[in-house]
Amino acid sequence: MGKGLYKKVEVFDKEAIDQMAQAYQALLVNIGEDATREGLLKTPERAAKALAVMTSGMDADPASILESALFHEENEEMVIVRDIEVYSLCEHHMLPFLGKAHVAYIPNGTIVGLSKIPRVVDAFARRLQVQERLTEQIRDCIQSTLKPQGVAVVIEARHLCMQMRGVEKQHSATTTSAFTGLFLSDARTRKEFMDLALGARRV
Numbered sequence: 001m002g003k004g005l006y007k008k009v010e011v012f013d014k015e016a017i018d019q020m021a022q023a024y025q026a027l028l029v030n031i032g033e034d035a036t037r038e039g040l041l042k043t044p045e046r047a048a049k050a051l052a053v054m055t056s057g058m059d060a061d062p063a064s065i066l067e068s069a070l071f072h073e074e075n076e077e078m079v080i081v082r083d084i085e086v087y088s089l090c091e092h093h094m095l096p097f098l099g100k101a102h103v104a105y106i107p108n109g110t111i112v113g114l115s116k117i118p119r120v121v122d123a124f125a126r127r128l129q130v131q132e133r134l135t136e137q138i139r140d141c142i143q144s145t146l147k148p149q150g151v152a153v154v155i156e157a158r159h160l161c162m163q164m165r166g167v168e169k170q171h172s173a174t175t176t177s178a179f180t181g182l183f184l185s186d187a188r189t190r191k192e193f194m195d196l197a198l199g200a201r202r203v
Helices: 014-030 043-054 062-067 116-125 131-146 187-201
Strands: 070-072 079-090 096-106 110-112 150-159 174-179
Touching: 014 043, 062 116, 062 131, 079 116, 079 131, 079 150, 079 187, 096 116, 096 131, 096 187, 110 131, 116 131, 131 150, 131 174, 150 187
Parallel strands: none
Antiparallel strands: 070 110, 079 096, 096 150, 150 174
């Protein structure tokens, strides 16, 4: 059996993980659990590492992600990447919200490798967030880095803070949008994007 050519390696800050694990252990005790029982012995460390992964975007530089794969191209047709999976944490309750992002831009002499757009979405999503700010951060990063003729971002998400607590509305969803350039000034361009991104879900 040959050795694999690729391995994913997770590297954690041990001191930070240890401190977070202590906090999780205190949380278990304070909700009335026995933190010493078999099923919970490693839970504080696992939870600390999970939170570290879910907030790993704090250390990311989204603009540099785009800058690593910029290409000169005279194409001026809309580029759209739709149905990008979004997983984030609501900063108000630290509960997940999840859904899809649809991102488009109209080049102005520069295009970017398509895989970089989902990476930018992840870099902003893997932080404590609100959906409105997340949508605008993605838009602004692409606009300032690529300087295209316009950027469009739509995010559709379900918030577990609404579904598991509070109003407990199980089928509610939130849609946010943010536009620049031609997507703001040209109604036909904006409609084309919305039809391509959301048309299949429109009634």
